[in-house]
Amino acid sequence: MNSRPGKETPPILYRDRVRAEWVDYNGHMSEAYYVLVFGYATDAFYDLIGMDDGYRRRAARSVYTLESHISYLMEIDEGGELVVRSQVLGADRKRVRLFHSMHHGEHGDLLATSELMLLHVDTTGPRATPFAPEIQARLDTIVEAHAELPRPSQAGRSIQLN
Amino acid sequence: MNSRPGKETPPILYRDRVRAEWVDYNGHMSEAYYVLVFGYATDAFYDLIGMDDGYRRRAARSVYTLESHISYLMEIDEGGELVVRSQVLGADRKRVRLFHSMHHGEHGDLLATSELMLLHVDTTGPRATPFAPEIQARLDTIVEAHAELPRPSQAGRSIQLN
Numbered sequence: 001m002n003s004r005p006g007k008e009t010p011p012i013l014y015r016d017r018v019r020a021e022w023v024d025y026n027g028h029m030s031e032a033y034y035v036l037v038f039g040y041a042t043d044a045f046y047d048l049i050g051m052d053d054g055y056r057r058r059a060a061r062s063v064y065t066l067e068s069h070i071s072y073l074m075e076i077d078e079g080g081e082l083v084v085r086s087q088v089l090g091a092d093r094k095r096v097r098l099f100h101s102m103h104h105g106e107h108g109d110l111l112a113t114s115e116l117m118l119l120h121v122d123t124t125g126p127r128a129t130p131f132a133p134e135i136q137a138r139l140d141t142i143v144e145a146h147a148e149l150p151r152p153s154q155a156g157r158s159i160q161l162n
Numbered sequence: 163m164n165s166r167p168g169k170e171t172p173p174i175l176y177r178d179r180v181r182a183e184w185v186d187y188n189g190h191m192s193e194a195y196y197v198l199v200f201g202y203a204t205d206a207f208y209d210l211i212g213m214d215d216g217y218r219r220r221a222a223r224s225v226y227t228l229e230s231h232i233s234y235l236m237e238i239d240e241g242g243e244l245v246v247r248s249q250v251l252g253a254d255r256k257r258v259r260l261f262h263s264m265h266h267g268e269h270g271d272l273l274a275t276s277e278l279m280l281l282h283v284d285t286t287g288p289r290a291t292p293f294a295p296e297i298q299a300r301l302d303t304i305v306e307a308h309a310e311l312p313r314p315s316q317a318g319r320s321i322q323l324n
Contacts (some may be wrong), residue, residue, distance in 0.1 A: 031227055032198035039193050065193055069231045069321055090323045097323050115321045158320035159231055159277045161252045161259050 010087035010149055013048070014041035015105065018080045028075040035070065038100050038114040041084040045098060049138045059132070060124050063096075066117045071154045074104075074111045081105025088146045089155060091139045093130040094120045099152055113154040172249035172311055175210070176203035177267065180242045190237040197232065200262050200276040203246040207260060211300045221294070222285045225258075231277045233316045236266075243267025250308045251317060253301045255292040256282045261314055275316040 014037065022033035046052060046063060056062050076082065083105045089097040096118045102111045122129040131139065176199065184195035208214060208225060218224050238244065245267045251259040258280040264273045284291040293301065 030198075031201050031230070032194045035197045036192075036194035065234050067231070067233050067319065067321055068193070069229065071229050072227050092323060095323060097321060117321050117323075156320050156322065157229065158318050159229055159259060159279050160318065161254060161257060161279075 008150065010085040010099075010101070010146065012083055013044040013086040013100075014082075014084040016040065016082045017105075018076055018078050018082065020078055023078045027077050029077075029080075031070075031072065034072065034102065034112050035068070035114070037082055037084065037102065038068075038070075038112075038116075041086055041100050042098065042116065042118075045086055049142070050135050056123075060122060061129070061132075062121050062123050062126075064119045064121050064126075066095075066119050068117075069115045069154075069157060071113045071157070073113070074109055076104060076111055082111070087149055087152065088139070088142045089115070089151075091143050093136065094128050096120075096139065099155055101152065113152060115152075115155055115157075170312065172247040172261075172263070172308065174245055175206040175248040175262075176244075176246040178202065178244045179267075180238055180240050180244065182240055185240045189239050191239075191242075193232075193234065196234065196264065196274050197230070197276070199244055199246065199264065200230075200232075200274075200278075203248055203262050204260065204278065204280070207248055211304070212297050218285075223291070223294075224283050224285050224288075226281045226283050226288075228257075228279045228281050230279075231316075231319060233275045233319070235275070236271055236273045238266060238273055244273070249311055249314065250301070250304045251277070251313075253305050255298065256290050258282075258301065261317055263314065275314060277317055277319075 016037055018029045022029050024030045051063060083103045085101050087099045089099050098116045098118060100114045103109065104111055119128055120131050178199055180191045184191050186192045213225060245265045247263050249261045251261050260278045260280060262276045265271065266273055281290055282293050
């Protein structure tokens with residue numbers, strides 16, 4: 001990630017366009033496909049910290065999504081440009097708290113956010129296991145840089161009627 | 163919904179089988195498709211309260227998902243049977259708090275849960291608007307019946323490292 005302390009915007013990890021098979025009968029992108037796009041951004045994050053597909057197979061390691069919290073803020077039509085920015089809100093030896101924000105690629109409006117809890121796993125178990133030192137070092141560098149970013153207002157929310 | 167007070171299990175609103183296009187290279191259902199399946203269960207809930215597709219078009223009303231919180235608990239392979247049970251945790255004049263639990267259709271294991279905040283909308287605005295009286299009456303009946311069910315342990319969660 002190209003964030004530096006003091007920079008106000010998290011880095012862009014993924015760009016796409018709303019595909020025909022992602023829209024409902026009203027021509028708007030459906031809920032599940034927001035999650036698909038956020039998943040592609042999460043894959044880009046894994047590449048960034050050195051946990052790309054090749055590493056995961058060789059090392060018998062993977063990262064599981066334990067939980068996600070999605071806020072749907074605005075609709076987008078077929079063909080619309082999507083940009084996903086990603087901020088690490090924290091990490092420990094086995095887990096990462098990652099926050100994606102999806103914006104319209106033309107006018108920049110915030111369309112949706114996704115907050116994720118990710119768990120590092122030894123796939124031979126499968127069981128939770130600490131990150132390798134070189135992965136942990138990359139994560140710690142990102143956590144430190146992103147601590148300077150504003151905290152998203154959607155982070156840490158729970159679903160409540162009142 | 164066929165829940166009656168004292169009945170311990172929320173009703174089944176949706177059944178399916180994991181389709182080939184829903185699985186990743188490991189043969190497990192991908193995150194976005196859990197959300198797709200939960201979306202089908204939400205559609206079944208709309209039918210149940212009388213807000214089916216025909217009503218929504220005629221009345222120029224719709225229901226938007228504002229937020230969802232998903233807990234991924236267990237993997238399921240291509241071809242596996244899915245059953246979704248649905249519990250209404252609360253409602254007011256414009257909103258419903260809905261909780262889905264996805265189980266394996268054969269051995270019953272809990273695979274994932276999704277908690278949703280849904281907003282009733284006048285699509286001519288679009289703007290939030292109260293439910294029609296007959297819809298509100300159906301909702302209130304379900305809320306009352308489901309108040310007797312155990313509260314799911316995943317309800318009301320937020321994403322936190324500690």
